[in-house]
Amino acid sequence: MIAALIIVFREVFEAGLIIGIVLAVTRTVPHRNQWIAGGVLAGVLAACLVAVFAGALSNLFAGMGQELFNALILAIAVVMLTWHNVWMARHGKELAGELRAAGQAVVEGSKSLLALAVVVGVAVLREGSEVVLFLYGVLAGSDDSALSVGLGGFAGLLLGALVCVLTYAGLVRIPTRKLFAVTTVLIALLAAGMAAQAAAFLEKANVLTAMDNVVWDSGWLLSDSSILGKALHTLIGYTDQPTAMQLVVYLAVLAVTFVLMRLYGAPAQTVTPAPAE
Protein backbone atom coordinates (compact mmCIF):
# COMPACT_ATOMS: atom_id res chain seq x y z
CA MET A 1 0.00 0.00 0.00
CA ILE A 2 2.80 2.39 0.87
CA ALA A 3 4.58 1.50 -2.38
CA ALA A 4 1.44 2.34 -4.35
CA LEU A 5 1.05 5.59 -2.44
CA ILE A 6 4.62 6.61 -3.23
CA ILE A 7 4.37 5.70 -6.91
CA VAL A 8 1.11 7.57 -7.44
CA PHE A 9 2.21 10.55 -5.38
CA ARG A 10 5.46 10.83 -7.32
CA GLU A 11 3.51 11.00 -10.55
CA VAL A 12 0.79 13.45 -9.48
CA PHE A 13 3.16 15.73 -7.59
CA GLU A 14 4.16 17.67 -10.68
CA ALA A 15 0.60 18.08 -11.92
CA GLY A 16 -0.39 19.26 -8.41
CA LEU A 17 2.24 22.00 -8.48
CA ILE A 18 1.25 23.17 -11.94
CA ILE A 19 -2.48 23.22 -11.21
CA GLY A 20 -1.80 25.17 -8.00
CA ILE A 21 0.14 27.79 -9.95
CA VAL A 22 -2.50 28.05 -12.67
CA LEU A 23 -5.23 28.46 -10.05
CA ALA A 24 -3.28 31.31 -8.44
CA VAL A 25 -2.53 32.94 -11.78
CA THR A 26 -6.19 32.98 -12.76
CA ARG A 27 -7.47 34.03 -9.36
CA THR A 28 -9.10 37.21 -10.66
CA VAL A 29 -10.42 35.75 -13.90
CA PRO A 30 -14.13 34.92 -13.96
CA HIS A 31 -15.28 31.36 -14.75
CA ARG A 32 -11.81 29.99 -14.22
CA ASN A 33 -12.96 26.95 -12.22
CA GLN A 34 -14.90 25.40 -15.11
CA TRP A 35 -11.94 25.84 -17.43
CA ILE A 36 -9.41 24.34 -15.09
CA ALA A 37 -11.71 21.49 -14.10
CA GLY A 38 -12.26 20.90 -17.81
CA GLY A 39 -8.50 20.81 -18.33
CA VAL A 40 -8.06 18.25 -15.53
CA LEU A 41 -10.89 16.08 -16.85
CA ALA A 42 -9.59 16.20 -20.43
CA GLY A 43 -6.14 15.32 -19.09
CA VAL A 44 -7.48 12.29 -17.20
CA LEU A 45 -9.39 11.03 -20.24
CA ALA A 46 -6.37 11.57 -22.49
CA ALA A 47 -4.17 9.78 -19.93
CA CYS A 48 -6.48 6.73 -20.09
CA LEU A 49 -6.32 6.80 -23.89
CA VAL A 50 -2.54 7.05 -23.88
CA ALA A 51 -2.34 4.19 -21.36
CA VAL A 52 -4.52 1.96 -23.55
CA PHE A 53 -2.42 2.70 -26.60
CA ALA A 54 0.93 2.80 -24.76
CA GLY A 55 2.32 -0.11 -26.77
CA ALA A 56 1.29 1.29 -30.13
CA LEU A 57 2.51 4.77 -29.23
CA SER A 58 5.87 3.41 -28.14
CA ASN A 59 6.39 1.60 -31.44
CA LEU A 60 5.90 4.70 -33.56
CA PHE A 61 8.98 6.38 -35.06
CA ALA A 62 11.29 3.38 -34.65
CA GLY A 63 10.48 2.90 -30.98
CA MET A 64 10.82 6.57 -30.12
CA GLY A 65 7.09 7.39 -30.17
CA GLN A 66 6.87 7.96 -26.42
CA GLU A 67 9.79 10.39 -26.37
CA LEU A 68 8.52 12.36 -29.36
CA PHE A 69 5.00 12.42 -27.95
CA ASN A 70 6.28 13.79 -24.65
CA ALA A 71 8.39 16.39 -26.43
CA LEU A 72 5.38 17.44 -28.50
CA ILE A 73 2.95 17.89 -25.63
CA LEU A 74 5.60 19.71 -23.61
CA ALA A 75 6.17 22.03 -26.57
CA ILE A 76 2.42 22.73 -26.71
CA ALA A 77 2.47 23.62 -23.01
CA VAL A 78 5.48 25.91 -23.54
CA VAL A 79 3.68 27.78 -26.33
CA MET A 80 0.52 28.10 -24.22
CA LEU A 81 2.39 29.37 -21.16
CA THR A 82 4.41 31.87 -23.18
CA TRP A 83 1.32 33.06 -24.98
CA HIS A 84 -0.43 33.51 -21.64
CA ASN A 85 2.42 35.63 -20.31
CA VAL A 86 2.48 37.82 -23.42
CA TRP A 87 -1.28 38.16 -23.35
CA MET A 88 -1.23 39.10 -19.67
CA ALA A 89 1.43 41.74 -20.33
CA ARG A 90 -1.14 43.47 -22.50
CA HIS A 91 -4.43 42.74 -20.77
CA GLY A 92 -3.46 41.98 -17.22
CA LYS A 93 -4.23 45.49 -15.97
CA GLU A 94 -7.69 45.50 -17.54
CA LEU A 95 -8.49 42.17 -15.95
CA ALA A 96 -7.24 43.07 -12.50
CA GLY A 97 -8.56 46.64 -12.52
CA GLU A 98 -12.00 48.17 -12.61
CA LEU A 99 -12.51 47.15 -16.24
CA ARG A 100 -12.68 43.58 -15.06
CA ALA A 101 -16.41 43.34 -15.64
CA ALA A 102 -16.16 44.73 -19.16
CA GLY A 103 -17.53 42.27 -21.70
CA GLN A 104 -14.47 42.36 -23.92
CA ALA A 105 -12.11 41.54 -21.08
CA VAL A 106 -14.20 38.54 -20.12
CA VAL A 107 -14.24 37.23 -23.68
CA GLU A 108 -10.51 37.80 -24.02
CA GLY A 109 -10.03 36.31 -20.59
CA SER A 110 -11.48 33.01 -21.70
CA LYS A 111 -8.91 32.83 -24.50
CA SER A 112 -6.18 32.97 -21.92
CA LEU A 113 -8.07 30.45 -19.79
CA LEU A 114 -8.19 28.04 -22.71
CA ALA A 115 -4.41 28.23 -22.99
CA LEU A 116 -4.00 27.52 -19.29
CA ALA A 117 -6.60 24.74 -19.38
CA VAL A 118 -4.47 23.11 -22.07
CA VAL A 119 -1.42 23.44 -19.82
CA VAL A 120 -3.31 21.77 -16.95
CA GLY A 121 -4.54 19.04 -19.29
CA VAL A 122 -1.01 18.35 -20.52
CA ALA A 123 0.35 18.21 -16.96
CA VAL A 124 -2.31 15.69 -15.95
CA LEU A 125 -1.89 13.67 -19.14
CA ARG A 126 1.88 13.32 -18.86
CA GLU A 127 2.00 11.76 -15.43
CA GLY A 128 -1.53 10.39 -15.45
CA SER A 129 -0.98 7.74 -18.09
CA GLU A 130 1.72 6.15 -15.93
CA VAL A 131 -0.60 6.07 -12.94
CA VAL A 132 -3.32 4.47 -15.06
CA LEU A 133 -0.91 1.79 -16.34
CA PHE A 134 0.36 1.08 -12.85
CA LEU A 135 -3.08 0.79 -11.27
CA TYR A 136 -4.38 -1.25 -14.19
CA GLY A 137 -1.46 -3.66 -13.89
CA VAL A 138 -2.25 -4.12 -10.21
CA LEU A 139 -5.96 -4.60 -10.72
CA ALA A 140 -5.43 -7.02 -13.61
CA GLY A 141 -3.07 -9.20 -11.57
CA SER A 142 -4.38 -11.53 -8.91
CA ASP A 143 -1.18 -11.83 -6.88
CA ASP A 144 -1.39 -8.48 -5.13
CA SER A 145 -4.19 -7.39 -2.88
CA ALA A 146 -5.91 -4.96 -5.20
CA LEU A 147 -7.83 -3.22 -2.43
CA SER A 148 -4.81 -2.15 -0.43
CA VAL A 149 -3.01 -0.96 -3.56
CA GLY A 150 -6.14 0.91 -4.63
CA LEU A 151 -6.28 2.59 -1.24
CA GLY A 152 -2.59 3.47 -1.44
CA GLY A 153 -3.07 4.90 -4.91
CA PHE A 154 -6.03 6.94 -3.74
CA ALA A 155 -4.04 8.29 -0.79
CA GLY A 156 -1.25 9.24 -3.21
CA LEU A 157 -3.78 11.11 -5.31
CA LEU A 158 -5.04 12.97 -2.23
CA LEU A 159 -1.48 13.95 -1.32
CA GLY A 160 -1.04 15.29 -4.86
CA ALA A 161 -4.20 17.36 -4.41
CA LEU A 162 -2.74 18.62 -1.15
CA VAL A 163 0.38 19.81 -3.00
CA CYS A 164 -1.95 21.71 -5.33
CA VAL A 165 -3.83 23.32 -2.44
CA LEU A 166 -0.61 24.28 -0.63
CA THR A 167 0.89 25.81 -3.78
CA TYR A 168 -2.25 27.82 -4.34
CA ALA A 169 -2.54 28.88 -0.70
CA GLY A 170 1.10 29.97 -0.69
CA LEU A 171 0.80 32.00 -3.86
CA VAL A 172 -2.46 33.77 -3.02
CA ARG A 173 -0.92 35.18 0.14
CA ILE A 174 1.02 37.46 -2.15
CA PRO A 175 -0.90 40.74 -2.65
CA THR A 176 -2.71 40.92 -6.01
CA ARG A 177 -0.57 43.78 -7.25
CA LYS A 178 2.63 41.79 -6.75
CA LEU A 179 1.06 38.46 -7.64
CA PHE A 180 1.08 39.38 -11.32
CA ALA A 181 4.83 40.02 -11.35
CA VAL A 182 5.51 36.85 -9.35
CA THR A 183 3.35 34.61 -11.52
CA THR A 184 4.81 36.08 -14.71
CA VAL A 185 8.27 35.03 -13.57
CA LEU A 186 6.96 31.65 -12.34
CA ILE A 187 5.26 30.91 -15.64
CA ALA A 188 8.26 32.00 -17.69
CA LEU A 189 10.51 29.67 -15.65
CA LEU A 190 7.92 26.88 -15.86
CA ALA A 191 7.83 27.25 -19.65
CA ALA A 192 11.63 27.37 -19.94
CA GLY A 193 11.92 24.26 -17.77
CA MET A 194 9.35 22.39 -19.86
CA ALA A 195 11.16 23.39 -23.05
CA ALA A 196 14.41 22.02 -21.62
CA GLN A 197 12.58 18.78 -20.72
CA ALA A 198 11.25 18.60 -24.27
CA ALA A 199 14.83 19.01 -25.50
CA ALA A 200 15.87 16.16 -23.17
CA PHE A 201 13.20 13.90 -24.71
CA LEU A 202 14.39 14.80 -28.21
CA GLU A 203 17.93 13.95 -27.11
CA LYS A 204 16.76 10.56 -25.85
CA ALA A 205 15.05 9.96 -29.20
CA ASN A 206 18.35 10.84 -30.93
CA VAL A 207 16.57 13.58 -32.86
CA LEU A 208 18.65 16.21 -31.14
CA THR A 209 22.28 15.22 -30.79
CA ALA A 210 24.03 18.58 -31.15
CA MET A 211 25.51 19.98 -27.96
CA ASP A 212 24.53 16.89 -25.99
CA ASN A 213 27.53 17.17 -23.66
CA VAL A 214 26.67 17.38 -19.97
CA VAL A 215 27.71 20.82 -18.79
CA TRP A 216 27.77 20.13 -15.08
CA ASP A 217 26.81 17.45 -12.58
CA SER A 218 25.31 18.88 -9.42
CA GLY A 219 23.85 15.55 -8.32
CA TRP A 220 26.10 15.60 -5.24
CA LEU A 221 24.52 18.88 -4.17
CA LEU A 222 20.90 18.32 -5.11
CA SER A 223 19.72 15.20 -6.93
CA ASP A 224 16.79 15.87 -9.23
CA SER A 225 15.14 12.70 -7.97
CA SER A 226 14.97 14.00 -4.38
CA ILE A 227 11.71 15.67 -3.40
CA LEU A 228 13.20 19.19 -3.40
CA GLY A 229 15.03 18.47 -6.63
CA LYS A 230 11.80 17.21 -8.17
CA ALA A 231 9.89 20.31 -7.07
CA LEU A 232 12.59 22.56 -8.52
CA HIS A 233 12.62 20.40 -11.64
CA THR A 234 8.95 21.17 -12.19
CA LEU A 235 9.06 24.81 -11.13
CA ILE A 236 12.25 26.10 -12.72
CA GLY A 237 13.41 23.12 -14.77
CA TYR A 238 16.26 22.14 -12.46
CA THR A 239 18.18 19.10 -13.59
CA ASP A 240 21.43 17.87 -12.06
CA GLN A 241 23.06 16.98 -15.40
CA PRO A 242 21.93 19.52 -18.00
CA THR A 243 23.28 19.25 -21.54
CA ALA A 244 24.45 22.34 -23.40
CA MET A 245 21.39 22.05 -25.65
CA GLN A 246 19.02 22.02 -22.67
CA LEU A 247 20.65 25.18 -21.31
CA VAL A 248 20.45 26.91 -24.69
CA VAL A 249 16.77 26.01 -25.10
CA TYR A 250 16.05 27.12 -21.54
CA LEU A 251 17.66 30.53 -22.03
CA ALA A 252 16.13 30.92 -25.49
CA VAL A 253 12.60 30.47 -24.13
CA LEU A 254 13.25 33.02 -21.39
CA ALA A 255 14.66 35.47 -23.95
CA VAL A 256 11.79 34.98 -26.39
CA THR A 257 9.24 35.46 -23.58
CA PHE A 258 10.98 38.65 -22.50
CA VAL A 259 11.17 40.04 -26.03
CA LEU A 260 7.55 39.18 -26.84
CA MET A 261 6.35 40.72 -23.59
CA ARG A 262 8.21 43.93 -24.41
CA LEU A 263 6.92 44.05 -27.97
CA TYR A 264 3.33 43.10 -27.31
CA GLY A 265 3.03 44.44 -23.78
CA ALA A 266 1.05 47.54 -22.84
CA PRO A 267 1.28 49.69 -26.01
CA ALA A 268 1.66 53.00 -24.14
CA GLN A 269 4.94 51.83 -22.66
CA THR A 270 6.69 50.63 -25.80
CA VAL A 271 7.83 54.20 -26.67
CA THR A 272 9.33 54.79 -23.22
CA PRO A 273 13.09 54.30 -23.53
CA ALA A 274 13.67 53.25 -19.92
CA PRO A 275 12.00 50.21 -18.33
CA ALA A 276 8.74 51.11 -16.62
CA GLU A 277 9.83 49.86 -13.21
Added chain:
Amino acid sequence: MSFSLSKFTMFAAIALVSVAATGAARAQSATEIQLSYKDKKFDPAEISAPANTPIVIKLKNLDSKAMEFESKTLKVEKVVAGSSDATINVRAQKPGRYEFFDEYNEKVARGALVVK
Protein backbone atom coordinates in the same frame (compact mmCIF):
# COMPACT_ATOMS: atom_id res chain seq x y z
CA MET B 1 6.44 46.32 -34.60
CA SER B 2 4.63 43.10 -35.41
CA PHE B 3 6.53 42.82 -38.68
CA SER B 4 9.94 42.79 -37.02
CA LEU B 5 8.53 40.41 -34.47
CA SER B 6 7.46 37.80 -37.01
CA LYS B 7 10.89 38.16 -38.59
CA PHE B 8 12.46 37.54 -35.22
CA THR B 9 10.42 34.41 -34.56
CA MET B 10 11.24 33.15 -38.03
CA PHE B 11 14.95 33.61 -37.45
CA ALA B 12 14.67 31.85 -34.11
CA ALA B 13 12.80 28.96 -35.74
CA ILE B 14 15.32 28.65 -38.57
CA ALA B 15 18.20 28.71 -36.09
CA LEU B 16 16.61 25.97 -33.97
CA VAL B 17 15.78 23.76 -36.95
CA SER B 18 19.28 24.05 -38.41
CA VAL B 19 20.85 23.21 -35.07
CA ALA B 20 18.61 20.13 -34.87
CA ALA B 21 19.46 19.14 -38.44
CA THR B 22 23.23 19.32 -37.99
CA GLY B 23 22.82 17.24 -34.88
CA ALA B 24 20.82 14.53 -36.59
CA ALA B 25 23.38 14.31 -39.37
CA ARG B 26 26.11 13.30 -36.95
CA ALA B 27 26.16 9.54 -36.90
CA GLN B 28 27.20 7.75 -33.72
CA SER B 29 28.05 4.11 -33.30
CA ALA B 30 26.27 2.80 -30.26
CA THR B 31 26.63 -0.34 -28.18
CA GLU B 32 23.48 -2.43 -28.39
CA ILE B 33 22.42 -4.53 -25.42
CA GLN B 34 19.60 -7.07 -25.28
CA LEU B 35 17.64 -7.23 -22.06
CA SER B 36 14.46 -9.05 -21.17
CA TYR B 37 12.00 -8.71 -18.33
CA LYS B 38 9.88 -11.55 -16.96
CA ASP B 39 8.20 -12.26 -13.61
CA LYS B 40 9.55 -8.99 -12.21
CA LYS B 41 13.14 -9.94 -13.04
CA PHE B 42 15.62 -8.53 -15.51
CA ASP B 43 17.58 -11.03 -17.55
CA PRO B 44 20.50 -10.63 -17.43
CA ALA B 45 20.41 -8.76 -14.14
CA GLU B 46 23.74 -7.18 -14.93
CA ILE B 47 24.70 -5.82 -18.31
CA SER B 48 27.90 -4.11 -19.34
CA ALA B 49 29.01 -1.59 -21.93
CA PRO B 50 32.17 0.29 -22.86
CA ALA B 51 32.63 3.81 -21.53
CA ASN B 52 32.21 6.98 -23.57
CA THR B 53 30.02 5.52 -26.31
CA PRO B 54 26.24 5.81 -26.59
CA ILE B 55 24.29 2.74 -25.48
CA VAL B 56 21.07 1.32 -26.88
CA ILE B 57 19.13 -1.06 -24.66
CA LYS B 58 16.65 -3.29 -26.44
CA LEU B 59 14.21 -4.31 -23.76
CA LYS B 60 11.67 -7.11 -24.17
CA ASN B 61 8.88 -7.05 -21.62
CA LEU B 62 7.69 -10.67 -21.55
CA ASP B 63 5.19 -10.04 -18.74
CA SER B 64 1.61 -9.25 -19.69
CA LYS B 65 1.62 -6.12 -17.54
CA ALA B 66 3.17 -2.79 -18.38
CA MET B 67 6.41 -1.85 -16.63
CA GLU B 68 8.39 1.34 -16.38
CA PHE B 69 12.09 1.04 -16.99
CA GLU B 70 13.80 3.65 -14.87
CA SER B 71 17.30 4.62 -13.90
CA LYS B 72 17.97 7.72 -11.88
CA THR B 73 21.68 7.75 -12.62
CA LEU B 74 21.21 7.11 -16.35
CA LYS B 75 18.34 9.65 -16.52
CA VAL B 76 16.05 7.15 -18.20
CA GLU B 77 12.35 6.68 -17.70
CA LYS B 78 10.36 4.65 -20.17
CA VAL B 79 6.99 2.95 -20.01
CA VAL B 80 6.99 -0.47 -21.71
CA ALA B 81 3.57 -1.96 -22.41
CA GLY B 82 2.87 -5.60 -21.53
CA SER B 83 4.29 -8.20 -23.97
CA SER B 84 6.11 -5.65 -26.07
CA ASP B 85 9.57 -4.32 -26.92
CA ALA B 86 11.18 -0.99 -26.30
CA THR B 87 14.31 0.79 -27.40
CA ILE B 88 16.08 2.90 -24.81
CA ASN B 89 18.81 5.31 -25.83
CA VAL B 90 21.39 6.08 -23.19
CA ARG B 91 23.99 8.77 -23.72
CA ALA B 92 27.69 7.93 -23.43
CA GLN B 93 28.63 7.30 -19.80
CA LYS B 94 31.70 7.44 -17.63
CA PRO B 95 32.89 4.14 -16.09
CA GLY B 96 30.77 3.09 -13.13
CA ARG B 97 27.83 1.05 -11.97
CA TYR B 98 24.39 2.37 -12.91
CA GLU B 99 21.36 0.77 -11.31
CA PHE B 100 18.03 0.46 -13.06
CA PHE B 101 14.66 -0.92 -11.97
CA ASP B 102 11.00 -1.32 -12.84
CA GLU B 103 9.37 1.66 -11.19
CA TYR B 104 6.21 -0.33 -10.56
CA ASN B 105 8.17 -2.96 -8.62
CA GLU B 106 11.13 -1.00 -7.40
CA LYS B 107 12.12 -3.30 -4.51
CA VAL B 108 12.38 -6.59 -6.38
CA ALA B 109 12.83 -5.78 -10.03
CA ARG B 110 16.35 -4.37 -10.16
CA GLY B 111 19.38 -4.63 -12.38
CA ALA B 112 22.54 -2.74 -13.17
CA LEU B 113 24.56 -1.51 -16.10
CA VAL B 114 28.30 -1.66 -15.58
CA VAL B 115 30.25 0.74 -17.76
CA LYS B 116 33.93 -0.09 -18.13
